[in-house]
Amino acid sequence: MPKPIIVCVDDEIAVLDSLRRELSEVFEDTCEIETAMGGKDAIALVHDLIEDECDLSVIIADYLMPDIKGDAVLQQVHQLSPQTLTIMLTGQANVDGISNAINTAQLYHYIAKPWQPEALQLTVREALNRYQLSKKIKDYQQTLERKVEERTQELSETLHTLQTTQSELIQAEKMAALGQLVAGVAHEINTPVGNALLAASVLNNETSSLTQAFEQGALKRSALVGYLQTAQESSDLILQNLHGAAALIQNFKQVAVDQTSHEQREFQIIPYIESVLTNLEPKLKRTRHTVTVSGDAALKTTSYPGALSQVVTNFVMNSLMHAYQPGEAGQLKFEVTQQQDRIILEYTDDGCGIPAEHQPKIYEPFFTTGRDRGGSGLGLHIVHNLVTQSLGGTLSCQSEVSVGTQFMLQLPLTLRKGEAHARG
Template identity: 55%
Template sequence: YITKPIHQAEVLARVKTHLRIRDLTLSLQAQAKTLQKTNAELNQTLAELKETQSQLVESEKMAALGGLVAGIAHEINTPIGVGVTAASTLHDETQYFLKSYASGHLKRSELDDYIETAQTSSQLILANLQRAADLVKSFKQVAVDQSSLEYRQFLVKPYLEDILLSLTPQLKHTNHIIEITGDDQISVTSYPGALSQVVTNLVMNSLMHAYQKGQAGHLHFHLACNGDRLILEYSDDGCGMTPETLKKIYNPFFTTKQGRGGSGLGLHIVYNVVTQKMRGTIQCESQVGVGTKFMMKIPLNISTELPESAVPENVQL
């Protein structure tokens, strides 16, 4: 209400304040809807991941995807939690603000404080929803590829980044630095799920075998092309291996961590996937106290390595 006599400046100020309240309320409602939509998409993605997991046959694939499902739930919990807290704070502040306004005792300082809170909360909500959306996208792509038997064209470096993002739960509690260098425009037509298996097993092998607990390490992927081959190098600066151990690393069930979580299948899977599924080659160099390096050569176009009967009609050789 407005007391008489009516002053134009007061009327304009009241109208302006009311419009700002309406805009802020609409913004809060829109952000709440966005949060609900993201939560629904997250639940749908988790359901799809679990469904994909149930369809996998090989035990190592199932274990990897199980870790992926647990990883996405764990990682997304943080940005969603921050978003919910910010939305709750903004809601509480809005209720207090509306009561003050309705009573006619709203102070300019209270309006300024509310606007600042609304802006800060909105930024937090939007930033964390975007973080959650990015995580969902990366996890979903890697999970789908792991269960797919088909090949497709993709950029190698961005896909490696997605794979490493899916390994965040394993990497975040370490002091390791992991980086990807080389040509970021290399595109291949190959099996992305197979590449995911290779990268995941190489990184997990380093985490399990190369370093002492709490030790900081440097894990490094390097990309290059040589003719019609992708050159993918992976190295760590861990404890390295003796020549005797190096001879046995691809043997199934060989592990130096027997009884401590090592299945002895990781590098065996890497070797079989690179040489059979991806039609490539793999070599390993290692020196005690220096580290280990794997060098893989993989066809840039897998369709040229397959029998014509195995190539879909829509793929040109």
């Protein structure tokens, strides 16, 4: 390791000599001692040392010099090498020079001429200690900064890996959900199509037999009556099952939410919900339920009204289908509030509630407890897709058996173009 350097500056050769001698006595082994005749010489020397990346630890400068005064020399050195400790030698009590050096060169110490060699040696030793200490602190600081930088780098790499893993997981989950959906659709459609197929083949067989009997002139009236009955029953079955399959396909088409086919626009949310409820009036009229909508009627949102209409319709239809016994009078409530740039839409019924074990499954495609009543189990799956994809929001459900069910939607007040797609 290169030794630290002590620079002595004076315009008198005798002074420089004694400085060198006294300092060498103590620091010969640990430091290099350089001398400069006057201020200009000193600044040139310091420039050279800095250029050579030397360890300039201490500079001792006389105050009274003909070319540049000591305080100005120390000030320049301090600017060039701020970590160097500055000591000034002064013959007379020159308060101005000292205070100037303190202010501009962060003067470490001043020594009055004539000085005691021991005092000089002690001062320089302390200065060297101080210099080494601050160098160490600086090294620590640099090491610490490097470590922090490395750690930050590591952390950001970890974060990146996590994000990639997360999106891979989401993708895998989506693929799994899609697989499930396709398998479910195939299964669901298989039943009505299979039934229709069976009825059609019965009809086909019976028609062949009838045609044969007719061609042979052996057609009896009773056979014709029997055939007509079978034909009626079979065609009824075919129609009914194909209707079922068509409805299922219609529902399934909605699962693949296509927001581009619906217009995005600004609308007042409460009057809009009320208009959707008016469309449901024919269904509600047959019940004793009360539906209310509350909140600030002037509240506007920019979003997809078509998607919201499907959500509202599904909520109400679910309450009608699942929440109440026939003849029961339920309270169905929509409540709309604004929280900063979000709209909170709460829908509540006071029906039978959803058992805890069913709650995690309600958004799954084909989960239904109403299959016998024509439920396909796609309703809430569609709602979930609409809310999270088309409407760019979130959906949560709270339900308690015998108390009722609540769905809460958080929607952005203004759905920016492209936002819905990005979330999908």
